[in-house]
Amino acid sequence: xxxxxxxxxxxxxxxxxxxxxxxxxxxxxxxxxxxxxxxxxxxxxxxxxxxxxxxxxxxxxxxxxxxxxxxxxxxxxxxxxxxxxxxxxxxxxxxxxxxxxxxxxxxxxxxxxxxxxxxxxxxxxxxxxxxxxxxxxxxxxxxxxxxxxxxxxxxxxxxxxxxxxxxxxxxxxxxxxxxxxxxxxxxxxxxxxxxxxxxxxxxxxxxxxxxxxxxxxxxxxxxxxxxxxxxxxxxxxxxxxxxxxxxxxxxxxxxxxxxxxxxxxxxxxxxxxxxxxxxxxxxxxxxxxxxxxx
Amino acid sequence: xxxxxxxxxxxxxxxxxxxxxxxxxxxxxxxxxxxxxxxxxxxxxxxxxxxxxxxxxxxxxxxxxxxxxxxxxxxxxxxxxxxxxxxxxxxxxxxxxxxxxxxxxxxxxxxxxxxxxxxxxxxxxxxxxxxxxxxxxxxxxxxxxxxxxxxxxxxxxxxxxxxxxxxxxxxxxxxxxxxxxxxxxxxxxxxxxxxxxxxxxxxxxxxxxxxxxxxxxxxxxxxxxxxxxxxxxxxxxxxxxxxxxxxxxxxxxxxxxxxxxxxxxxxxxxxxxxxxxxxxxxxxxxxxxxxxxxxxxxxxxxxxxxxxxxxxxxxxxxxxxxxxxxxxxxxxxxxxxxxxxxxxxxxxxxxxxxxxxxxxxxxxxxxxxxxxxxxxxxxxxxxxxxxxxxxxxxxxxxxxxxxxxxxxxxxxxxxxxxxxxxxxxxxxxxxxxxxxxxxxxxxxxxxxxxxxxxxxxxxxxxxxx
Numbered sequence: 001x002x003x004x005x006x007x008x009x010x011x012x013x014x015x016x017x018x019x020x021x022x023x024x025x026x027x028x029x030x031x032x033x034x035x036x037x038x039x040x041x042x043x044x045x046x047x048x049x050x051x052x053x054x055x056x057x058x059x060x061x062x063x064x065x066x067x068x069x070x071x072x073x074x075x076x077x078x079x080x081x082x083x084x085x086x087x088x089x090x091x092x093x094x095x096x097x098x099x100x101x102x103x104x105x106x107x108x109x110x111x112x113x114x115x116x117x118x119x120x121x122x123x124x125x126x127x128x129x130x131x132x133x134x135x136x137x138x139x140x141x142x143x144x145x146x147x148x149x150x151x152x153x154x155x156x157x158x159x160x161x162x163x164x165x166x167x168x169x170x171x172x173x174x175x176x177x178x179x180x181x182x183x184x185x186x187x188x189x190x191x192x193x194x195x196x197x198x199x200x201x202x203x204x205x206x207x208x209x210x211x212x213x214x215x216x217x218x219x220x221x222x223x224x225x226x227x228x229x230x231x232x233x234x235x236x237x238x239x240x241x242x243x244x245x246x247x248x249x250x251x252x253x254x255x256x257x258x259x260x261x262x263x264x265x266x267x268x269x270x271x272x273x274x275x276x277x278x279x280x281x282x283x284x285x286x287x288x289x290x291x292x293x294x
Numbered sequence: 295x296x297x298x299x300x301x302x303x304x305x306x307x308x309x310x311x312x313x314x315x316x317x318x319x320x321x322x323x324x325x326x327x328x329x330x331x332x333x334x335x336x337x338x339x340x341x342x343x344x345x346x347x348x349x350x351x352x353x354x355x356x357x358x359x360x361x362x363x364x365x366x367x368x369x370x371x372x373x374x375x376x377x378x379x380x381x382x383x384x385x386x387x388x389x390x391x392x393x394x395x396x397x398x399x400x401x402x403x404x405x406x407x408x409x410x411x412x413x414x415x416x417x418x419x420x421x422x423x424x425x426x427x428x429x430x431x432x433x434x435x436x437x438x439x440x441x442x443x444x445x446x447x448x449x450x451x452x453x454x455x456x457x458x459x460x461x462x463x464x465x466x467x468x469x470x471x472x473x474x475x476x477x478x479x480x481x482x483x484x485x486x487x488x489x490x491x492x493x494x495x496x497x498x499x500x501x502x503x504x505x506x507x508x509x510x511x512x513x514x515x516x517x518x519x520x521x522x523x524x525x526x527x528x529x530x531x532x533x534x535x536x537x538x539x540x541x542x543x544x545x546x547x548x549x550x551x552x553x554x555x556x557x558x559x560x561x562x563x564x565x566x567x568x569x570x571x572x573x574x575x576x577x578x579x580x581x582x583x584x585x586x587x588x589x590x591x592x593x594x595x596x597x598x599x600x601x602x603x604x605x606x607x608x609x610x611x612x613x614x615x616x617x618x619x620x621x622x623x624x625x626x627x628x629x630x631x632x633x634x635x636x637x638x639x640x641x642x643x644x645x646x647x648x649x650x651x652x653x654x655x656x657x658x659x660x661x662x663x664x665x666x667x668x669x670x671x672x673x674x675x676x677x678x679x680x681x682x683x684x685x686x687x688x689x690x691x692x693x694x695x696x697x698x699x700x701x702x703x704x705x706x707x708x709x710x711x712x713x714x715x716x717x718x719x720x721x722x723x724x725x726x727x728x729x730x731x732x733x734x735x736x737x738x739x740x741x742x743x744x745x746x747x748x749x750x751x752x753x754x755x756x757x758x759x
Binding site: 156158160180185256257258278279283 | 451466469486504505507510512513515516606607608609610611612615677683684685686689690720723724
């Protein structure tokens with residue numbers, strides 16, 4: 001019976017590792033490869049920690065199995081070997097305190113960069129964002145203007161989005177903190193340029209929500225009363241999921257939206273289309289007849 | 295008794311109490327239904343059952359202007375016994391695919407599509423039809439499928455608030471303010487149709503797609519076009535069902551409420567006589583006749599709601615929001631004849647005196663909508679436009695009112711006046727000074743001192759040069 005229990009307890013860590021190994025092949029893994037450079041760095045961090053913990057896990061499980069089997073063997077009637085008591089061993093205590101401490105310290109210092117790039121405002125890629133706004137999108141701006149391209153307001157149970165509008169000459173305006181008569185509005189459909197860092201303001205109208213772009217590895221709580229800047233960069237054009245990652249009420253599951261990363265031109269065209277729709281005054285002209293029945 | 299058998303007994307008892315087979319959903323009746331005499335109730339139930347069925351066994355009543363089927367078309371050719379080419383140039387339906395039912399009118403036979411080519415309209419059938427299919431034969435593709443899809447989607451996305459019968463009383467409705475729409479009197483607030491009409495399909499679709507900001511109605515933008523269409527048709531169907539129920543109770547059977555019967559009994563008639571009279575009128579087709587009138591009017595109205603001529607008409611483009619236009623809009627807003635300020639308040643905060651006025655027949659002071667819920671006039675400072683923020687939306691709100699609320703229609707107002715009002719309403723959230731916040735003397739004083747100080751600094755400037 002004792003060998004059964006030895007095998008029983010040794011079986012579970014082996015199963016755990018086996019399941020982890022086959023998981024990616026079955027799709028029980030990340031939602032696709034990281035779709036943003038920062039997401040890639042977050043994934044790298046994740047894998048580094050995964051490797052460290054896996055090695056530690058395997059090591060401790062082998063140690064555990066060793067103790068289990070040798071201990072079980074010593075209870076055989078013909079074995080005279082005595083147990084070795086390690087309890088209170090100063091050397092061992094030092095080893096297993098200091099070694100993990102160094103590993104943890106290493107992780108803590110090593111990840112600082114990624115964290116700072118994602119969260120510390122001074123570390124945001126300001127120059128690249130400035131470049132996109134001024135050159136890519138031809139925004140009329142000076143250094144005091146916001147760099148945000150959209151304000152995303154979470155509410156039960158949808159994402160309301162405010163974009164900057166155009167001036168009389170058709171130039172994109174900077175997004176102001178307060179709503180402007182020229183602003184453009186949409187819901188559950190976030191369009192932003194791809195291949196360059198973009199920034200949004202995140203707000204909540206009621207309770208706590210969480211802005212989650214799984215493919216881009218972006219997750220940020222929306223807290224009532226705060227305006228939180230988030231930047232991200234989609235490496236490829238395409239459609240991504242935008243969901244709420246904070247249980248916000250009975251309709252939490254309804255907060256599913258779309259994030260569309262597109263070229264600068266497509267983004268501007270999208271805003272112009274939004275402008276046309278939003279300022280539609282019921283007079284259908286010959287060339288814009290499709291507006292009515294879109 | 296052994297412990298394990300006790301455990302099994304307990305779980306069986308629990309299963310029995312909670313039930314593992316839930317009964318199918320049922321349409322509920324409106325409150326007024328209970329005021330009818332039992333025989334009249336029976337008749338209402340009979341009519342609704344035969345024309346609409348139950349939520350899970352729906353009836354597609356062809357007389358209603360509801361799109362039940364994917365498409366009704368004809369066979370253009372039949373290359374082999376199990377293949378037909380359908381004439382879908384007129385507009386196929388995105389949902390047609392393997393598994394779609396296809397119904398042949400001449401043989402009254404149903405078949406199922408196994409392969410479908412949307413470009414050519416070529417369908418491969420599951421089995422060989424009993425008779426060869428002739429060219430030009432009428433077929434219904436997906437009979438009742440839109441209604442069925444609509445019911446499934448409605449149950450998934452809408453029912454928990456709007457209720458099985460569209461009464462706006464689903465399980466989550468009690469947590470909401472404002473309450474979800476009760477479709478059953480055919481009134482919908484935000485439409486682009488003129489006052490007397492129901493919403494167009496586009497109006498309902500827009501609300502599903504964009505949601506209603508300022509309320510709990512969220513946007514369902516990620517649904518496919520076909521899915522939204524199916525929900526729109528189902529909501530129309532529910533609304534028509536509710537309306538027929540309401541009209542039946544209120545008009546056709548008005549003589550058979552407890553109250554009406556009691557009055558007649560007090561007047562000397564006996565209950566048996568009244569019941570006999572009801573059955574006689576039923577046999578003579580009199581009640582059926584008044585039902586017909588109700589249905590005709592309703593069908594006409596819903597049909598008309600999708601016609602371009604019944605949309606709110608705009609001839610001139612919105613003029614630019616110049617200070618003059620806004621000032622004129624403000625003037626119209628304060629005009630006693632237009633009464634905007636009596637509800638929305640002098641400064642547009644939705645705090646006009648009507649909020650405190652008593653209306654006969656209402657349970658309390660203030661304003662009530664057609665569903666007898668207390669409502670508040672919109673605070674125009676929030677920048678939230680429930681019915682949409684397009685100038686056309688605001689134009690429609692003024693022209694055709696917010697239907698089912700005390701908001702009046704301004705259908706005789708001059709178009710340029712409506713536009714000035716729209717421009718004024720747009721300007722309210724951006725006002726730097728709230729209307730009426732200062733006193734006149736103060737304004738005059740400060741203006742004079744400003745002029746003086748300006749003149750002084752000017753003269754100083756001149757002097758310094």
